[in-house]
Amino acid sequence: MSTEKITITVDGKKITVPSGVTILQAAESAGITIPTICFHEQLTPPGLCRQCVVEVEGARRLQPSCISSVREGMVVKTDSEKVRRVRRTNLEMLSAVTDLSESPEIVRQMKQLDADEERFAASPRGSLKDDNPFYIRDYTKCILCMRCVQVCSSDIQFSYALAAGGRGFDSRIATFYNKDLPDTTCVFCGNCIQVCPTGALKAKTEGNSTGVQHDEA
Amino acid sequence: MNTLHEDLKKYLSGLREKKRSSLLPALLKAQELFGYVPEETVDEISRVLRVPPVDIYGVIEFYSLLYSEPTAQTIIRICTSPVCASKGSEKIKKALCEYLGVPEGTPSPDKRFMVESVQCLGMCDHAPSALVGEKTLTKIGSMKIPDLLTAAESKPENKVSGKNPVLSKRCCTGDPENIDEYLDSGGFGGLKFAMTMDEERILEVIKTSGLRGRGGAGFPAGIKGESTAGKREDIIRYVVCNADESEPGSFKDRVLLSTDPFTILEGMLIAAFAIKARKGYIYIRGEYFEQRRIFVSIIESARKRGYLGENIFGTGFSFDVEVRSGAGAYICGEETALFESIEGKRGIPRNKPPFPVTKGLFNQPTEINNVETFGYMTRIMENLAKNGDAKEYKPVSGTKLFCLSGDVVRPGVYEMPFGTKLKDLVFDYGGGIPGGRKPKAIVLGGASGMFVPEAMWDIPLDHEHLEQAGLVMGSGVIMVFDERRDILKIVLEIAEFFKHESCGKCYPCQLGTARQLEILKRIDEGAVEPDDCGKLEDIAYTMTNGSICGLGQTAGSAVMSALQLWPEIFKKEGVSVL
Amino acid sequence: MMKHEKTVRTTCPFCGVGCQLDLSIDQGRIVSVSAPENAAPNFGRLCAKGRFGTDYVHHPSRIRTPLIRKNLDSGKRTPVGMEGFREASWDEALDLAAERLSLAVKTQGADSIGTFCSAKATNEDTYIFQKFVRGILKTNNIDHCARLCHAASVAGLQKAIGSSAMSNAIAEMKNLDVFIVTGSNTTETHPVISTFLKEAVVKNGAKLIVIDPRKIELSGFAALHLQHRPGTDVAVYQAMANVVVTEELENRSFIDRRTENFEMYRKSLEGFTPELAESITGVKAVLIREAARMYAEAERAAVYWGMGISQSVHGTDNTLSIANLALLCGHLGKPGTGLNPLRGQNNVQGCSDSGGLPGIFPGYQSVADAEIQKKFEEKWNVTGLSKTAGLTVLEMSDAAGKGDIDTYLIMGENPMMSEPDLNTARKHFEQLKTIIIVDIFLNESGAYGDIILPAVPFAEKDGTFTNSDRRVQLIRKAVPSPGEAQTDWRIIQDLALRVEKKLGLPPSGGFAFQSASEVWDEMSGLVPAFGGISHQRIDREGGVHWPCPDPAHPGTPYLFADSFPRGRGLFTVLDCRLESERTSSAYPYLLSTGRVLYHWHGGTMTRRSVLDKIYPESVVEMNPLDAEAEGYEEGQRVSVSSRRGTIISRIKITERSPMGVVFMPIHFAESPVNELTKDLRDPEAKIPDFKQSAVRIAAAG
Numbered sequence A: 001m002s003t004e005k006i007t008i009t010v011d012g013k014k015i016t017v018p019s020g021v022t023i024l025q026a027a028e029s030a031g032i033t034i035p036t037i038c039f040h041e042q043l044t045p046p047g048l049c050r051q052c053v054v055e056v057e058g059a060r061r062l063q064p065s066c067i068s069s070v071r072e073g074m075v076v077k078t079d080s081e082k083v084r085r086v087r088r089t090n091l092e093m094l095s096a097v098t099d100l101s102e103s104p105e106i107v108r109q110m111k112q113l114d115a116d117e118e119r120f121a122a123s124p125r126g127s128l129k130d131d132n133p134f135y136i137r138d139y140t141k142c143i144l145c146m147r148c149v150q151v152c153s154s155d156i157q158f159s160y161a162l163a164a165g166g167r168g169f170d171s172r173i174a175t176f177y178n179k180d181l182p183d184t185t186c187v188f189c190g191n192c193i194q195v196c197p198t199g200a201l202k203a204k205t206e207g208n209s210t211g212v213q214h215d216e217a
Numbered sequence B: 001m002n003t004l005h006e007d008l009k010k011y012l013s014g015l016r017e018k019k020r021s022s023l024l025p026a027l028l029k030a031q032e033l034f035g036y037v038p039e040e041t042v043d044e045i046s047r048v049l050r051v052p053p054v055d056i057y058g059v060i061e062f063y064s065l066l067y068s069e070p071t072a073q074t075i076i077r078i079c080t081s082p083v084c085a086s087k088g089s090e091k092i093k094k095a096l097c098e099y100l101g102v103p104e105g106t107p108s109p110d111k112r113f114m115v116e117s118v119q120c121l122g123m124c125d126h127a128p129s130a131l132v133g134e135k136t137l138t139k140i141g142s143m144k145i146p147d148l149l150t151a152a153e154s155k156p157e158n159k160v161s162g163k164n165p166v167l168s169k170r171c172c173t174g175d176p177e178n179i180d181e182y183l184d185s186g187g188f189g190g191l192k193f194a195m196t197m198d199e200e201r202i203l204e205v206i207k208t209s210g211l212r213g214r215g216g217a218g219f220p221a222g223i224k225g226e227s228t229a230g231k232r233e234d235i236i237r238y239v240v241c242n243a244d245e246s247e248p249g250s251f252k253d254r255v256l257l258s259t260d261p262f263t264i265l266e267g268m269l270i271a272a273f274a275i276k277a278r279k280g281y282i283y284i285r286g287e288y289f290e291q292r293r294i295f296v297s298i299i300e301s302a303r304k305r306g307y308l309g310e311n312i313f314g315t316g317f318s319f320d321v322e323v324r325s326g327a328g329a330y331i332c333g334e335e336t337a338l339f340e341s342i343e344g345k346r347g348i349p350r351n352k353p354p355f356p357v358t359k360g361l362f363n364q365p366t367e368i369n370n371v372e373t374f375g376y377m378t379r380i381m382e383n384l385a386k387n388g389d390a391k392e393y394k395p396v397s398g399t400k401l402f403c404l405s406g407d408v409v410r411p412g413v414y415e416m417p418f419g420t421k422l423k424d425l426v427f428d429y430g431g432g433i434p435g436g437r438k439p440k441a442i443v444l445g446g447a448s449g450m451f452v453p454e455a456m457w458d459i460p461l462d463h464e465h466l467e468q469a470g471l472v473m474g475s476g477v478i479m480v481f482d483e484r485r486d487i488l489k490i491v492l493e494i495a496e497f498f499k500h501e502s503c504g505k506c507y508p509c510q511l512g513t514a515r516q517l518e519i520l521k522r523i524d525e526g527a528v529e530p531d532d533c534g535k536l537e538d539i540a541y542t543m544t545n546g547s548i549c550g551l552g553q554t555a556g557s558a559v560m561s562a563l564q565l566w567p568e569i570f571k572k573e574g575v576s577v578l
Numbered sequence C: 001m002m003k004h005e006k007t008v009r010t011t012c013p014f015c016g017v018g019c020q021l022d023l024s025i026d027q028g029r030i031v032s033v034s035a036p037e038n039a040a041p042n043f044g045r046l047c048a049k050g051r052f053g054t055d056y057v058h059h060p061s062r063i064r065t066p067l068i069r070k071n072l073d074s075g076k077r078t079p080v081g082m083e084g085f086r087e088a089s090w091d092e093a094l095d096l097a098a099e100r101l102s103l104a105v106k107t108q109g110a111d112s113i114g115t116f117c118s119a120k121a122t123n124e125d126t127y128i129f130q131k132f133v134r135g136i137l138k139t140n141n142i143d144h145c146a147r148l149c150h151a152a153s154v155a156g157l158q159k160a161i162g163s164s165a166m167s168n169a170i171a172e173m174k175n176l177d178v179f180i181v182t183g184s185n186t187t188e189t190h191p192v193i194s195t196f197l198k199e200a201v202v203k204n205g206a207k208l209i210v211i212d213p214r215k216i217e218l219s220g221f222a223a224l225h226l227q228h229r230p231g232t233d234v235a236v237y238q239a240m241a242n243v244v245v246t247e248e249l250e251n252r253s254f255i256d257r258r259t260e261n262f263e264m265y266r267k268s269l270e271g272f273t274p275e276l277a278e279s280i281t282g283v284k285a286v287l288i289r290e291a292a293r294m295y296a297e298a299e300r301a302a303v304y305w306g307m308g309i310s311q312s313v314h315g316t317d318n319t320l321s322i323a324n325l326a327l328l329c330g331h332l333g334k335p336g337t338g339l340n341p342l343r344g345q346n347n348v349q350g351c352s353d354s355g356g357l358p359g360i361f362p363g364y365q366s367v368a369d370a371e372i373q374k375k376f377e378e379k380w381n382v383t384g385l386s387k388t389a390g391l392t393v394l395e396m397s398d399a400a401g402k403g404d405i406d407t408y409l410i411m412g413e414n415p416m417m418s419e420p421d422l423n424t425a426r427k428h429f430e431q432l433k434t435i436i437i438v439d440i441f442l443n444e445s446g447a448y449g450d451i452i453l454p455a456v457p458f459a460e461k462d463g464t465f466t467n468s469d470r471r472v473q474l475i476r477k478a479v480p481s482p483g484e485a486q487t488d489w490r491i492i493q494d495l496a497l498r499v500e501k502k503l504g505l506p507p508s509g510g511f512a513f514q515s516a517s518e519v520w521d522e523m524s525g526l527v528p529a530f531g532g533i534s535h536q537r538i539d540r541e542g543g544v545h546w547p548c549p550d551p552a553h554p555g556t557p558y559l560f561a562d563s564f565p566r567g568r569g570l571f572t573v574l575d576c577r578l579e580s581e582r583t584s585s586a587y588p589y590l591l592s593t594g595r596v597l598y599h600w601h602g603g604t605m606t607r608r609s610v611l612d613k614i615y616p617e618s619v620v621e622m623n624p625l626d627a628e629a630e631g632y633e634e635g636q637r638v639s640v641s642s643r644r645g646t647i648i649s650r651i652k653i654t655e656r657s658p659m660g661v662v663f664m665p666i667h668f669a670e671s672p673v674n675e676l677t678k679d680l681r682d683p684e685a686k687i688p689d690f691k692q693s694a695v696r697i698a699a700a701g
């Protein structure tokens, strides 16, 4: 990051930031919070949830603020109707297919956007996998943010037990030929649990949302 | 079984690059040998190429032509994209499944056959079509079901019509694989002339020619070349030819590759010379078995004659081309997904920037162009060679290939000057609608394109006019549907296509393509809900504005254009459920 | 994402990485563990033990009250379970213990007592323990299991540079150029460190050289893997040094400025060619050359090693051979360089720092130095501290065998699992008159005890652990203790007061601490390197790397920038001794022992954790070709015998083991591998040769 400073306008506010920072960082420095889902400080931002998109004057499409760098004179709107429409629809679609009961941050964003969680017909996807003594993988809660895969592979752990499988809407978090975790290269570091934003990955000792402890036997 | 494993081991040990970038070829090899990719072979491949096994599994799952479970000796793939579907391919598929007594996707009890749907085979000019094993069958509508299983290959007729062909002047003139014939007709003249020129001048010529990419996005080819090029010799740069042609309704690249492959290769060489690239790839879609065979063979002869390899004609310029096969994923036509695929990964688009010209294949500057674009570069240089490189000479790129299919008398590839009117192409050159029926709809640009309102059917086909009208040229696809066709069904097939082909990376497209299809299906079944149009609009809006790549960004276009033209069909007679 | 009553920041109780943990607590129980993402040393990363293994804290078999053996003093000592003990009050148990200890001092002299402090306990626990042993009992017979893991690293590094601590911080690992990992299966023994090492390779293009007989996971990330025959380490490093000198790759200016004895050393390398080494080690000469060049030519290069280097009959020589190479190439005193023994247990560094060794007071201050002795006598308000270094762990066992020692005080150690040649060790143990145990569980050693004093684990007390890279970090009380269990240092403090009284000593007033932080403050007043560290400061900063002489000092993440503690680095001329046990036709396999990812040490904690479910029993790792030749199948039950004993285990077929070498974990009381190991010791470090025993394997019913 260079020491050179540039000036941009965010939501009508002129701010001066180091060149090279992202729009997300720049906004943050001005006290403007842009909602994010897949973004995680420690991981390579995949820029896939598109929840952090913003309107940049002159750009044809909305820009993902977590990976877009600021440019001198840039004019950014972080909360325009266009942006809100995309974010709202995005979450309405997400909530139709995912159990978000343990995703307080996403639920908060939905409220803030006035999103209707029942707008799209419920079509749950994924299932619960209980194949090891330590933690459960409840993929009905999975939002495919890929953090667990990043952590397990080349961002943190280099154990390569998880990868993205399937394609499109049927993408999922896969193990090698769908084996149970103990039969894979998983080392149960649980570093994936740490970054899971939705409670899909959870230590068994945590119990589920209803407070019932998962079987420990 | 054991000898198959030996075969694979031999193949692996013979690989020149024992790296992840050899993964897709290795998996295709295993698929070819075993009919699927068994777990043990993955372990072996993992060891040799040093790719984590689970990543390999993820790759297998991504590509439609790779299977992690046993299939059948022969897989029959029936094209179900809009044109083939409108010509009854669904019915044929059902009948075939009934005949074999197994549902789609399940091997027959004797493990000899398995039936599957496939998104556009690039055979729309011979619809309906199918792929039986590696054999192409065209116009299967008239065939008896059992014959389908055993029929001899019926190759499509590859020809280009139109007036004053420029790009296609050599197509269908002789043996496309014969390098002598190519040389006799002046082949490689463009390259030879280019090699006498300054690299910068070549790029400038291409720029002034106005050549725009023919793969869909229409980006000025000269600017792309310039941004990829650079003074420094020590930077690795790549030239990539995008021959993943999978846009429903598009088949021009198939015709070019089948009938004049040397022209494409020459274009790649010219581009490589101009940007100082040493290595090129041509990524040909997995289902184009024949075209891949042809290209491998012409590369071989070009190499023998010294047009590829080290120090070409003593100029110090070295270049070689590797042929890569896709594995059944439309998204791999997207340039960055294509790079990922060559690198041995799931074909997932990258976020841009960085653009390919700075960080492309293997993170190096890369010039990626469509087949047709490279072909045109050859013509531009040939023309320059003929006229001499004078400052005042203005090269032009004045024609374009169009893929006309559907309910027209003469479907096929047409090379037409820019500005040709849509209706002239359809009704004059194409011969209009067969059987004296009335036209109902024209889709321009393929699945990612739009329905053209009848009032605009006389629009001149060039970038300027189309852009003004909010339409897109895309790769030049024109699909015509007559009065018998059900627009909602066409829209449904398009939606089905996008749901099937979305890579699943970004939420708007991953979720949007699925929700869009679900709503359209429901409408088709008559269970309309009050806010359906509003939902479809929100979905399309979100995909268009929020998606990472062109797939998601256009996945709602056709639906929206249909909604505008025929709002009533989205409120289908059936009773509302509410 | 779940809500909890409270979250407590603390330090992991397992290996020497010293990961920071956030314990989520509900109703007095740890319900989940996460790691703070912006805190050294682990930056959000954990391994299975830290993440899931702390549930041992709540295990129902925790000792809840003091216990006294039912058949006390009735002939031959036999191991018993809980049923062999009766519950007692603290008063009764402590009085009895004090009685026994003071009686021993009075009748046979203080040196008839042997004491074991613990690398699992806090610095504060250790400090009080050694203060009691030295100041009240007046013996230096105090040692702990560092003896059994890194004593040779300590001895070698002390000799070469005068300091035995890891010279560089964990945080530097990501930015290495070239590094050697040797005798360490890092992904299993120091899992979080291994993630930084892998990151250095995968993300930052560092080159890794693995020098290890086993095909460990890290070799998959390595540029070179030198798979030498067990026990031939010195030959590998000597030959590498030979290459460096022959090809003139040594760092001349470093040698001139910072070292001594180079000429002698250079001469000693003559003739030690890679070809000669190949014949000894089995490693191709070209590989040795390549490794030597890679290490020598690197801008910055570091070496990391584990017990594969130290637990050897020539462990000190092994260490010295590595130190020689580092001095030769000048890879010391800068970030990304260094000599780094990876410490095994959470506080093995701290336990040594705090005086848990026979020859030193806290801060490595010699017991033989009159000045220092005076300083401690004054501060402790005692007289007559012993000037002679005490006995080491195994020497105490020997002395017990001979009857010179007949009373043991053991805090948080398990010699009946961790000592070599257990059959012999057990015999010695059985002869003791009194065994006093301070522990949280009744383990294999506790079963022999007379008086059991229930202590508490990391989650139930305050204090500090010092991790492998000398970072002093806090542990904080997070949950209540079961029954009457008490913090270790409080138990010892109470015991000290009672012994002091029974011995009729004038009250020193030195056992009246109210908090762990007060204990630390007394120690830091006596140890210059700790002068600037306090609990309050660690609380603010998360951790401080010693040396840190005063509160304004930032701490020292890497050492030796300008000089070594002994002045110049010393080159040592080495013989390539190959003295360990050899295979024979009767005992055709070499057995190596060590740790696995899911367990820890003698298993006292992890076998009582959910971790046991994923790795519930002992295995013998065997090469596929050996297994095929022997006709063994995966999971087959076998007996493994050495000249000293026989145990039962199961075959695990894996390419990790080279041919002719088998590996067994040390954690399983049902298959105690130390029945097989031998008590052959490194002459200087007195560390036993755990890694090399000749065994035979036979099918078992």
Ligand SMILES: Cc1cc2nc3c(=O)[nH]c(=O)nc-3n(C[C@H](O)[C@H](O)[C@H](O)COP(=O)(O)O)c2cc1C
Residues within 6 Å of the ligand: B212, B213, B214, B215, B216, B217, B218, B219, B221, B242, B243, B244, B245, B246, B247, B330, B331, B332, B333, B334, B335, B336, B368, B369, B370, B371, B373, B374, B549, B550, B551
């Ligand atoms: C989903 C998707 C599929 C694409 N498929 C193709 C294709 O099959 N062939 C092609 O040339 N370009 C395809 N493209 C366009 C490429 O991304 C890229 O723009 C093109 O290869 C550039 O070459 P050009 O400038 O010569 O058109 C596709 C784009 C998207 C978003």
Ligand code: SF4
Residues within 6 Å of the ligand: B331, B348, B349, B501, B502, B503, B504, B505, B506, B507, B509, B510, B547, B548, B549, B550, B551, B552, B553
């Ligand atoms: S728009 Fe669709 S195809 Fe493109 S990256 Fe997003 S999910 Fe993948």
